[in-house]
Amino acid sequence: MERQKRKNPVLRTRLPTLPPAARSRVALGLTAAAALGRFELQQCRDCGTVQYPPREACQKCLSTNLAWQKQSAEGEILAETTLEHSNDLFFRERLPWRLGLVKLDCGPTVVAHLHAAAKQKVRVRAMLDRAGQAVIAALPQQETSDMADDRQLREFTCDPKHRKILVTDGKTALGQALIKELVSHQPEIVWVGHAEPWKKFAGFEEIRTLPQVTLVPLDVTDSKNVREVAAEIAGKVDIVVNNAEVHRSFGIANRPGVESARAEMDVNYFGLLRLAQEFGPAMRSRGADGRSSAVAWVNLLSIYALANFPPHGTFSASKAAAHSLAQCLRAEMRPAGVRVVNVFPGPIDDEWNQLLPPPKLAPAALARAIAGALRDGIEDVYPGDVAQEWLARWRDNPKALERELSA
């Protein structure tokens, strides 16, 4: 994919439109799996038939005992067509559009958006579209280096390539790993926030000298500063990666007073609120601004947002608050097609988790997971084994997890 020409600044910016978003409640099962990057279809617990489209009763035996289960994504294109006309506002502006019928190895035949390189044998992926709803995309069986450049696929993903990215905190180990990882995805610009610019940080010179990087004195605890930085760059930012966080390992009883907890809330919760208020409106106006439009807002949350980890109790609470606010942000960004990506890592291998035994998530691994989620269009990211295990336990029985974490 060639770098897009700079936008002519006097031209009108196209307003965002969304593909058809209505889904039944049962069909949201496909969306729930796609949000995690999983391909699941309903399967009949009685006769084993895999169902598509989502439904209330088995198409073969009429049993209502259907369960969402991971399915093989292999299949074959039966028929294809290229839309040259559509009355739907979203597709109308994106024609021509290639669609087809794919016969899945697991049984059903599905309607899929066809990648330009998808021929005969394909693998499908359930992906969130700009409306945040799951659709099925058929991709070439073999991954190729330029696969993500496909014009249609790019409508479903938030690929950092050629995009302008803000990383809100460049001072942490994760921040620096994120910057290095994102830079490897050929972004146009990476703005890097650094609060309290008088405090030197390790790795500063290396980050500062990267050609894609521009440092901005962003401090998410300072409303005036966030407003001023947003005034300067919000109209250009395509992807916000909000990794600014304060993490202190205290519960209620082992730290007198509220100051540490307040500092966590001020960055982890109010910081997100300040950023969202100042950067959100400009990003919403650019949800369909050409091939490198505003596409994503990434929040660094924590697996502790799902259930409190008492040794890090106040931090957990601040991340739960941020998670709740991120759901609000998701609802407010969705009309513009801007995806809110929530990241729920287990303990990161950094100074604030020093006393936790491994396994801990390496900052570089977390950075890869975040960039991968953007490229693959995933909305809820549970990177690493600890996060995956906690997620599984939480989905299975939240009360049991609460007890296990407080043991």
Add this chain to the structure above:
Amino acid sequence: MNALSAFANEFALGRIKVVDLTQTLSPEFPSISLPPEMGQAWPFRIEEVSRYDERGPAWYWNNFSCGEHTGTHFDAPVHWISGKDLPNNATDSIPPERFIGPAFVIDCSKEAAQNPDYLLTRESILKFEERHGPISPKSWVLMRTDWSKRLDPAAYQNYDDEGQHTPGPDVEAVKFLVAERDVLGFGTESIGTDAGQAYHLRPPYPCHYYMHGAGRYGLQCLTNLDQLPATGSVVFAAPLKIRNGSGSPLRVIALVHD
């Protein structure tokens, strides 16, 4: 005519100049840095309540927050452990007559320009007195370094791998000012009354330790000290009346006769 009406008369005639020694309270102004696992002072922050809008149609106002030791601020004796049990050691209990006093301004700007770790010594103070006369009791001693002219916060804070490098008094200077000159307090332009590397002095942070231990006060983040004469000015420095407060941001002004 008593002294106050004479003063009012002189003031009305414009013969007394008011010099503002205060930095503007703003979020950008650097705040004190402690190791991150310790408790932290809030920097100055300001949030709009309303601005002639739907939140309040005819009025503009803000909420602000900050620590007691933010911007140009006053240190009360209770701030330091050495002054914790003294009487009248907090912002609300200090007798108000202590908020006004003559100032002696020692110009260390050349030394500080050459050496950011410059320490004011007893000998330098004695040399100052040879030129300007003895420091009178119950006076402020202000250390002029022109540090306030460092407008870039990074240069003002002046950190490197070994921490902060800003000028301040040495141990003997502080002991001398307290014991032999009975000063009201000590004021600086940098972020502390002690030098940036004062943790390594014995005792650590001697200006805090001895001044507050003897019931004396501190002023820091002062500005415009270059507009004051070495002697003859009067400083007004009244902290907010915070109950048992350890310090307070405040407006510091000096009166200078023409």
